[in-house]
Amino acid sequence: MRGRPCDIKLAGIHFTKAVNGADTLAKTDTQGRMDFRVGAKKGFFYDPNDNKLSNNTAPILLAKVDNTKPFTLVAKVTPGFTAKGLYNAGVLYMYVNDRRWQKHCFEQDERGNHRIVSVRTLGTSDDNNHDIVKAPTAYLKISSDMRVN
Numbered sequence: 023m024r025g026r027p028c029d030i031k032l033a034g035i036h037f038t039k040a041v042n043g044a045d046t047l048a049k050t051d052t053q054g055r056m057d058f059r060v061g062a063k064k065g066f067f068y069d070p071n072d073n074k075l076s077n078n079t080a081p082i083l084l085a086k087v088d089n090t091k092p093f094t095l096v097a098k099v100t101p102g103f104t105a106k107g108l109y110n111a112g113v114l115y116m117y118v119n120d121r122r123w124q125k126h127c128f129e130q131d132e133r134g135n136h137r138i139v140s141v142r143t144l145g146t147s148d149d150n151n152h153d154i155v156k157a158p159t160a161y162l163k164i165s166s167d168m169r170v171n
Contacts (some may be wrong), residue, residue: 037083044081070146094165128160
């Protein structure tokens, strides 16, 4: 697993690796909440047009998961959307390696709309933009299929 060692615990999740300084940006409280503030233009995306990693600056916390056991992770995500915050997002990653991962985002698009966006990367990244969300908060969920791939 990529990243440098860290030790952040949150509601039964033990993050043991941090990418791009994520451990210095995450603040947890005693009620099981995390405040994670990231600067502008941070992302992780393999451009399908040229097959290159066009941005690998996103701070990411990683926790090893045993996918042979059932689990569900639900996160209430409240991004700091701003008038000019192109692609501001709150994100959950399922990371295998730099060429195989999935992310679920609550993101601001190029028109200023807020949407749920899923990005699947199998070699290159493929975005799927969903309906507009008017609420300032969204719940993102990851569940195990209990299969090891």
